[in-house]
Amino acid sequence: MPIWDTDSICIALGLDVSCISNFTGVSINTEAINAGGIFIGIKGKNVDGGIFWGKALEKGAALCIVNQDIEAHGDNIIKVQNTHDALIKLAEYKRNHCFKNVKVLGVTGSVGKTTIKNIISELTSKLYNVHFSKGNFNNHYGMPLSLANCPNDADLCILEMGMSASGEISFLSKIAKPDIAIISCIAPAHLAQFNSIEEIARAKAEIIDGMNDGGYVILNADDEYSKFIRQLIETRFNILTFGKKGDFKIEKYEFDGSKTKITLNLLGQKRDFLLNGFISEHLAENILCAFAAIYAAQYEIDESFIDRISASHGRGHIIKTPSGAHIIDDSYNASPLSVKAAIKGLSVYAKQLSLRSIAILGDMKELGKDSESMHREIAQQLILNNIDFLFTIGELMEFTHSEVITRFHNKNLIALHFQEMDSLINTISGFLSNGDVALVKGSNSMKMHKIVDYLSMHK
CATH class of the missing domain: 3.90.190.20 (Mur ligase, C-terminal domain)
Known part of the structure; x- marks a missing residue:
């Protein structure tokens, strides 16, 4: 199924597109172009990516979107005032006009964002059509790009949201409009850009800014800043918690040298899981968080995850x-x-x-x-x-x-x-x-x- 068609591109950007095509996806990197894809040349501090339009076409791009001052021509070239704005418009159009039954889940927090995102995918992807941001595509380029590449027939779209300053997650949340939001924890990361950990908590809580009332927010019950975040949320959203004091908690954790046994209490229902190899207690808590998010989405858990779940490279x-x-x-x-x-x-x-x-x-x-x-x-x-x-x-x-x-x-x-x-x-x-x-x-x-x-x- 194509990710984009010509009519949607025209409406999203408010421009005429001469080439008639269905497009396989969107990329801002010529090395990641798929045949039939859309290349957006993002202007960086030192280089305008639009200058690589020729390379993108050689790689198989069906459409190139470049800034107006780039010397390029052809039916498959669109010139816009600002290519980053064009990327945002595609992401917003995708979210507002293309999703019928897609649930959007936003993940933020000082620690564990990528791991939790990957675990949710492992727990659901065999039962549902799941789209999630690759790697750590969580900034003002990566997250909109991930959203713009979500298939219209997906069941679940998982988007990671990172930050280095106040206001950044709010910006991303208003584009993604998550139905479910996870704040994994608040910790002293990026303190060089903030005056206090409370300021970090407030900035992470911006993930609710684009949410509709009645959505679910998943919080870490053991985090001392969860109470502060609750006050910011007030009564607009449903709240689920995970952790030792949470709605979802670990009753028992044991590693015997070859397998890891965890007993989870899921809203009062106890479940035993025996996982291959070493699963740290911290990773087990991330699994717990994933369970809470999937419950909020009203989806089932793929029980075969116990044979696949493990720490990813660079993360344990x-x-x-x-x-x-x-x-x-x-x-x-x-x-x-x-x-x-x-x-x-x-x-x-x-x-x-x-x-x-x-x-x-x-x-x-x-x-x-x-x-x-x-x-x-x-x-x-x-x-x-x-x-x-x-x-x-x-x-x-x-x-x-x-x-x-x-x-x-x-x-x-x-x-x-x-x-x-x-x-x-x-x-x-x-x-x-x-x-x-x-x-x-x-x-x-x-x-x-x-x-x-x-x-x-x-x-």
């Missing part, structure tokens, strides 16, 4: 190295909340498999004026969970290292700090053995994936 995925060591690849990003949860997971995994536990940590970025204290707090979590070795890199993680050395010098945790990635990789590669499990985690800009890439390829 476990790798066995050629040397026999275990790597918990959580290298995609980091915040104080997610690092503490990852350390707890490392401890559980190491204990059940009788392995040495090694934390390899890089800086947590964008924490603002409290960066030092938040990095120092990580030391206590390491000690509480009896981690054996700590390897750190970055200016901020030096505070964690220092805290371990000065405050916990009489504990068994051995800590080393590094200034250069190559030095850290060389040391780690010679240190790890088949009796070890290492957690690799840090903010994306720290490029901690380089450690995982190297260790997964070398003995």
Whole structure:
């Protein structure tokens, strides 16, 4: 089924389109063009993407939308005042005029957005036609692009919404108009752009700005800012909660070394699930959140998910190295909340498999004026969970290292700090053995994936 037709494009953009066609989708990247697709040349800070219209046509694009000052011509070229505005118009038209039975679910929060989105897809995609944003397409380009590419006959459209400043999620919500909204948690991420965590909570709560009254909002009952968000929501929406105190809660969690057993209480109904491999308690909470969202959508759960669900690459995925060591690849990003949860997971995994536990940590970025204290707090979590070795890199993680050395010098945790990635990789590669499990985690800009890439390829 085509994603777009000529008439819809004409109406959405208020322009005449000379080429008559059905279009396979929308892309802002020539490398992602499908034959018969629409290419939108977005103007960036340094380069106007419209200059690649020729390459897009060579790749099979049936229509190119470019800014007016681009030198291009042909029946399959449309010139507009602003290509980003054109993308927004397509997304808005899709949402307002093409969806008949599609339920739109928006996901935001300081931690877990992409994981929750992926889990909801795993739990529903065998029973329903599910469309969801790829990767972390969650900004003012990626989310509208994901919405514009949703098939008209989808049952569920899952859209991730991220932010770096106040007002951004409100902008996205008013385009997507979600029927169901998830706020996974509020944590001190992006504090460099905000004055307080309360400001972050208020900005995340903007996801309700585009919702119609009567929709569902899913909140983390264990998050101290859920009460604050409830006050912002008032009585306009139905609220479901997940967590230890939630409507949906984990009654029992156990990892036996090969399988993970979780008992979920779903609005008073208890369900046991036995999942393959290691599912961290934090990932189990994300599964719980997904259950709440699917309940709100009034859809069924595909029970076969227990054979497929696992942590994705960069978000807790476990790798066995050629040397026999275990790597918990959580290298995609980091915040104080997610690092503490990852350390707890490392401890559980190491204990059940009788392995040495090694934390390899890089800086947590964008924490603002409290960066030092938040990095120092990580030391206590390491000690509480009896981690054996700590390897750190970055200016901020030096505070964690220092805290371990000065405050916990009489504990068994051995800590080393590094200034250069190559030095850290060389040391780690010679240190790890088949009796070890290492957690690799840090903010994306720290490029901690380089450690995982190297260790997964070398003995």
